[in-house]
Amino acid sequence: MGHPASWAPLLVLSSAWQLVLGGAAGGGRRSPHNIVLILTDDQDTEIGGMTPMKKTQVLIGQAGVSFPNAFTVTPLCCPSRSSLLSGRYPHNHLVRNNSLEGNCSSPAWQKSQEPLAFPSYLQGQGYQTFYAGKYLNQYGHPAAGGVQHVPLGWTYWNGLVGNSRYYNYTLSANGREEQHGQHYQDDYLTDLITNRSLEFLQKWSHPPFLMVLAPPAAHSPWTAAPGYATAYSTTKAPRNGSFNVHGKDKHWLVRQARSPMANTSIEFLDKAYRERWQTLLSVDDLVERVVGQLKALDLLASTYVFYTSDNGYHAGQFSLPIDKRQLYEFDIRVPLLVRGPGIKANQTRLEPILNIDLGPTFLDIAGLNVSQTAMDGQSFLPLLVTPAQPSAWRADFLVQYTGEGYPTGDPACPALGPGVSQCFPDCVCEDAFNNTYACVRALNPHSLQYCEFADRQAFVELYNLTADPHQLHNVARSVDPTLLEALNQRLIKLQACEGPSCRA
Ligand SMILES: *[C@@H]1O[C@H](CO)[C@@H](O)[C@H](O)[C@H]1NC(C)=O
Ligand SMILES: *[C@@H]1O[C@H](CO)[C@@H](O)[C@H](O)[C@H]1NC(C)=O
Ligand SMILES: *[C@@H]1O[C@H](CO)[C@@H](O)[C@H](O)[C@H]1NC(C)=O
Ligand SMILES: *[C@@H]1O[C@H](CO)[C@@H](O)[C@H](O)[C@H]1NC(C)=O
Ligand SMILES: *[C@@H]1O[C@H](CO)[C@@H](O)[C@H](O)[C@H]1NC(C)=O
Ligand SMILES: *[C@@H]1O[C@H](CO)[C@@H](O)[C@H](O)[C@H]1NC(C)=O
Numbered sequence: 001m002g003h004p005a006s007w008a009p010l011l012v013l014s015s016a017w018q019l020v021l022g023g024a025a026g027g028g029r030r031s032p033h034n035i036v037l038i039l040t041d042d043q044d045t046e047i048g049g050m051t052p053m054k055k056t057q058v059l060i061g062q063a064g065v066s067f068p069n070a071f072t073v074t075p076l077c078c079p080s081r082s083s084l085l086s087g088r089y090p091h092n093h094l095v096r097n098n099s100l101e102g103n104c105s106s107p108a109w110q111k112s113q114e115p116l117a118f119p120s121y122l123q124g125q126g127y128q129t130f131y132a133g134k135y136l137n138q139y140g141h142p143a144a145g146g147v148q149h150v151p152l153g154w155t156y157w158n159g160l161v162g163n164s165r166y167y168n169y170t171l172s173a174n175g176r177e178e179q180h181g182q183h184y185q186d187d188y189l190t191d192l193i194t195n196r197s198l199e200f201l202q203k204w205s206h207p208p209f210l211m212v213l214a215p216p217a218a219h220s221p222w223t224a225a226p227g228y229a230t231a232y233s234t235t236k237a238p239r240n241g242s243f244n245v246h247g248k249d250k251h252w253l254v255r256q257a258r259s260p261m262a263n264t265s266i267e268f269l270d271k272a273y274r275e276r277w278q279t280l281l282s283v284d285d286l287v288e289r290v291v292g293q294l295k296a297l298d299l300l301a302s303t304y305v306f307y308t309s310d311n312g313y314h315a316g317q318f319s320l321p322i323d324k325r326q327l328y329e330f331d332i333r334v335p336l337l338v339r340g341p342g343i344k345a346n347q348t349r350l351e352p353i354l355n356i357d358l359g360p361t362f363l364d365i366a367g368l369n370v371s372q373t374a375m376d377g378q379s380f381l382p383l384l385v386t387p388a389q390p391s392a393w394r395a396d397f398l399v400q401y402t403g404e405g406y407p408t409g410d411p412a413c414p415a416l417g418p419g420v421s422q423c424f425p426d427c428v429c430e431d432a433f434n435n436t437y438a439c440v441r442a443l444n445p446h447s448l449q450y451c452e453f454a455d456r457q458a459f460v461e462l463y464n465l466t467a468d469p470h471q472l473h474n475v476a477r478s479v480d481p482t483l484l485e486a487l488n489q490r491l492i493k494l495q496a497c498e499g500p501s502c503r504a
């Protein structure tokens with residue numbers, strides 16, 4: 001695969017496009033345009049993750065724009081979702097991992113970041129706001145305010161307590177606890193999100209509105225709806241690219257993976273791969289029903305619909321059985337499809353779009369000036385409308401990750417010693433405290449990725465993705481040292497960026 005970086009960064013010509021769109025600075029204008037965001041979990045684009053989404057590809061992708069170069073700035077649920085909500089890089093929102101101590105949904109996040117996230121701004125612009133599904137992994141924890149805490153900015157709130165579940169979960173329904181069991185007709189979470197969103201559209205919505213729908217798929221425990229539990233019965237994870245290749249020139253954690261993988265690991269990852277696809281079929285139904293409802297209510301022409309995921313995924317790449325949390329393309333690339341007013345059908349745009357650009361784009365749709373907020377991302381609304389309007393676009397960006405571990409070692413694999421976590425069959429560990437890195441990912445003029453690790457070796461990885469799209473060869477030791485020096489300087493700049501300096 002590998003996508004050609006054939007777009008050219010353009011100069012900012014003027015803000016004339018804003019007149020075309022009716023967008024402007026300040027808070028005076030009320031947008032007639034609604035926004036729907038469908039946010040999946042752990043859905044890759046590099047290993048076939050969009051294959052089950054047949055209806056979604058037609059109803060959103062073919063009806064609008066596909067962005068094959070969409071990325072998360074951090075490949076883990078809570079930090080990534082925090083970036084999406086706040087429009088900020090992790091070094092600015094300070095959510096480090098999936099636990100409360102790492103600021104996931106913590107009181108500090110609630111106090112310092114939630115007020116700056118896009119829901120508050122949109123609500124302030126007169127938007128009616130509706131949320132259903134998984135929010136931040138520690139949402140609902142007693143130390144984070146319990147189910148009574150409804151995050152700022154939401155008019156209608158159906159937030160899942162804790163991490164991804166399909167059955168046996170608790171919701172906060174506008175601050176009231178709601179228990180769910182394991183009866184498909186009443187409880188299957190993806191369908192419940194669908195039903196509540198249809199009901200919102202039918203009974204309560206009045207434009208402009210924002211809806212965020214965050215189903216648990218395709219995250220573990222991969223529980224399919226009964227009707228889909230036997231789908232893809234012969235599907236296996238693809239055996240191409242870096243599948244079952246030993247990452248022997250990579251950082252410590254990847255080097256420790258057993259390669260070739262044990263058969264038990266391969267069986268495990270094939271099963272997970274199938275089950276992930278099964279859970280996505282219910283999301284494909286969600287998309288069909290929500291788009292159908294918008295159409296039936298005559299709202300489709302005035303509504304932007306965005307489809308994306310919080311991070312990518314791998315299944316056997318570099319002999320790592322399953323997870324995200326790595327710097328490679330399979331983990332940082334995400335799907336991004338958009339349809340809506342002014343967007344021509346069947347478009348593909350190659351500019352790199354980040355999850356921190358969604359908030360700025362929503363603000364832009366609502367007529368707000370992103371430069372007057374703390375957001376690090378930039379609006380890609382000018383790239384959506386046809387003909388695309390001139391806009392300066394980034395040539396590179398930052399990817400950051402803080403490794404998770406257990407001080408005493410993963411309880412599943414005690415012999416491995418301290419510091420590691422996410423150890424799957426055969427005790428191949430997918431994370432560790434020293435899996436902490438920062439990267440520059442450049443797409444233009446060259447497709448490169450340069451990463452530095454905070455580990456004892458101060459390990460460096462460098463990939464020339466033009467020559468090596470599957471990142472098989474770490475060229476950090478063989479490349480011209482002046483290139484390493486330039487990339488190191490760029491990384492230092494990006495790691496200190498804030499707002500406008502992240503966009504430059
Ligand atoms: C947005 O705000 C910035 C910073 O205050 C200002 O320089 C810029 O002119 C504004 N943009 C528009 C289109 O008004
Ligand atoms: C491998 O195959 C899958 C499924 O056919 C495809 O989606 C993916 O793009 C391929 N990846 C590479 C690295 O060729
Ligand atoms: C959590 O966020 C608060 C406030 O933003 C910050 O002071 C603190 O350092 C953060 N914690 C971590 C572990 O980064
Ligand atoms: C749900 O909880 C019940 C009762 O504790 C348990 O028997 C069942 O296995 C759980 N189902 C799922 C899908 O987790
Ligand atoms: C969703 O609504 C459909 C009918 O519209 C119903 O059959 C199904 O049981 C509902 N599912 C959930 C989880 O509410
Ligand atoms: C592992 O699987 C391969 C291919 O299916 C088979 O040839 C081999 O015998 C298996 N090894 C073990 C130890 O089961």
Ligand SMILES: *[C@@H]1O[C@H](CO)[C@@H](O)[C@H](O)[C@H]1NC(C)=O
Pocket residue numbers: 062063345346
């Ligand atoms: C988009 O392209 C597909 C495949 O080429 C085609 O079937 C479809 O009709 C096109 N859709 C629109 C709305 O033009």
Ligand SMILES: *[C@@H]1O[C@H](CO)[C@@H](O)[C@H](O)[C@H]1NC(C)=O
Pocket residue numbers: 096097098099101102103403404405406
């Ligand atoms: C999450 O981050 C906090 C703050 O740095 C740290 O204390 C905690 O150990 C981390 N949690 C895990 C599971 O790594």
Ligand SMILES: *[C@@H]1O[C@H](CO)[C@@H](O)[C@H](O)[C@H]1NC(C)=O
Pocket residue numbers: 252417418419420432433434455456457
């Ligand atoms: C990373 O951490 C693990 C587990 O704590 C340790 O065994 C390993 O030596 C460390 N590697 C580096 C390069 O720091």
Ligand SMILES: *[C@@H]1O[C@H](CO)[C@@H](O)[C@H](O)[C@H]1NC(C)=O
Pocket residue numbers: 446464466467483
């Ligand atoms: C990357 O690979 C391409 C294609 O082989 C080559 O033209 C280019 O010079 C390489 N870039 C670097 C920085 O090595």
